[in-house]
Amino acid sequence: xxxxxxxxxxxxxxKQPLMLIAYLMLIIFLVAVEKCxxxxxxxxxxxxxxxxxxxxxxxxxxxxxxxxxxxxxILMSLFILFIQSxxxxxxxxxxxxxxxxxxxxxxxxMRYNRSLTKIWALFFxxxxxxxxxxxxxxxxxxxxxxxHLISYMxxxxxxxxxxxxxxxxxxxxxxxxxxxxxxxxxxxxxxxLQQKK
Numbered sequence: 150x151x152x153x154x155x156x157x158x159x160x161x162x163x164k165q166p167l168m169l170i171a172y173l174m175l176i177i178f179l180v181a182v183e184k185c186x187x188x189x190x191x192x193x194x195x196x197x198x199x200x201x202x203x204x205x206x207x208x209x210x211x212x213x214x215x216x217x218x219x220x221x222x223i224l225m226s227l228f229i230l231f232i233q234s235x236x237x238x239x240x241x242x243x244x245x246x247x248x249x250x251x252x253x254x255x256x257x258x259m260r261y262n263r264s265l266t267k268i269w270a271l272f273f274x275x276x277x278x279x280x281x282x283x284x285x286x287x288x289x290x291x292x293x294x295x296x297h298l299i300s301y302m303x304x305x306x307x308x309x310x311x312x313x314x315x316x317x318x319x320x321x322x323x324x325x326x327x328x329x330x331x332x333x334x335x336x337x338x339x340x341x342l343q344q345k346k
Contacts, residue, residue, distance in 0.1 A: 157216070158297040161289055166216050170207055173219060174200050217284045220296045224277035231270035241266035246334065261318070265311065272307060276300050 153176065160169035177196050184193035206215055234242040244262040247254055254262075280300070283292040308331070 154297040154301055157220075158293055161216065161293040161297075167207065169216050170203065174203055177203075216289075217292070220300075221277055221280050221284070224273050224280060224300075228270055228273040228277060231266055231273065235263065235266055235270070243269070258319075261315075268311075269307075272303075276303065 153172070156172050157169050160166065160172070177200055181193045181196035181200070184190075184196065203215065231242050234240065234245070240248075241263045243266040244254070244259060247258060247262050280292065280296050283295055
């Protein structure tokens with residue numbers, strides 16, 4: 150998963166969309182096997198069915214269009230995840246992460262985390278729309294450059310800028326450095342982000 154953007158960019162640069170699709174199918178297959186091993190049969194079988202559908206479309210003349218869907222779907226899924234967490238009765242996704250670091254959050258932290266969740270939601274929506282526009286009106290090379298390289302640079306930039314601003318905004322409250330902060334975030338499993346009110 151980590152090297153997927155690199156594989157995608159190289160495959161499209163070489164004009165080998167099937168190479169990218171095969172790699173994507175491998176990732177889905179490995180996830181499906183893991184789901185089945187953990188007796189999550191419904192999820193595992195659904196993913197295997199998805200592989201069959203992708204394999205079918207690889208035999209069609211429009212196979213190259215398959216490469217557009219994963220990044221756009223991921224960005225739209227992230228937008229939906231963040232925006233839904235802002236609904237009434239829900240805990241903003243950023244707040245759920247913050248709770249994993251500190252059970253006692255003050256009102257100023259709650260307001261900041263809610264605003265930050267809005268920013269991330271709009272950010273993912275902007276990138277999804279940009280990716281769609283590039284896919285429709287520009288070359289696949291331009292789309293791939295943005296989707297598999299520039300978009301990740303933008304995500305990293307937002308992380309860094311937000312961390313710097315957070316340290317300034319909450320002066321003296323954040324003791325860890327940026328890389329230690331990122332390590333803590335990466336270690337948090339999505340399944341542990343329980344809804345908390």
